[in-house]
């Protein structure tokens with residue numbers, strides 16, 4: 515899969531793309547990630563990429579031409595019809611795991627980052643396929659959202675997470691939050707690991723994990739339990755959780 519990020523600040527991506535899972539995925543040619551700077555597609559003396567908003571108002575707006583040319587360039591370079599152009603935008607659709615899975619199915623993903631007070635709306639209207647937000651809070655630009663989306667999409671690509679691919683069991687995969695994780699030492703600072711996890715009784719461990727996942731969801735994200743059809747087993751576990759949480 516190829517991910518092209520269009521951003522005025524390519525250096526903001528060097529860190530996250532240069533380490534760990536995303537670096538290994540690029541080294542293994544599972545993903546190809548490239549950041550393209552719209553400023554490289556300006557031909558005026560001062561390489562202008564932003565300008566004052568028509569109609570007045572504070573801040574600057576990114577001009578449409580450099581972004582248009584940068585998108586055109588990477589789309590032509592990839593030469594794939596199986597592509598999606600996504601605008602990072604505070605007013606976009608909320609990004610979630612389902613959207614990550616969907617975006618991972620394209621051959622080429624182009625992520626357009628706005629900056630300053632936004633970008634000329636003609637890009638959103640005429641160039642992009644959809645606009646996506648990563649949440650209801652205001653950031654300084656679309657770079658971190660693009661990095662988050664790159665991360666979430668890349669881990670959906672087979673092989674990126676390595677052999678023991680955990681992506682299938684993501685907490686947001688089966689609709690509930692993840693169970694608690696522990697590793698050695700068995701006791702640290704007087705804090706012990708739940709006995710059941712040391713028992714080797716895999717059926718008991720699986721039940722404990724399912725119950726703790728239901729507990730976490732009930733306590734921290736009860737909204738995820740609304741309107742969900744629970745199996746009789748899960749209903750029993752959730753009932754136990756509710757009485758335990760009631761104290």
Ligand SMILES: O=C(NCc1ccc(CNCc2ncc[nH]2)cc1)c1csc2nc[nH]c(=O)c12
Pocket residue numbers: 602603604627628629630631632646647648649650651652653654655656657659
């Ligand atoms: O580019 C992003 N943010 C930079 C940014 C912040 C504020 C404004 C305000 N718009 C000016 C305006 N005033 C009136 C009309 N238009 C525009 C752009 C961003 C991309 S995805 C995302 N997800 C969650 N939060 C985010 O901020 C983002």
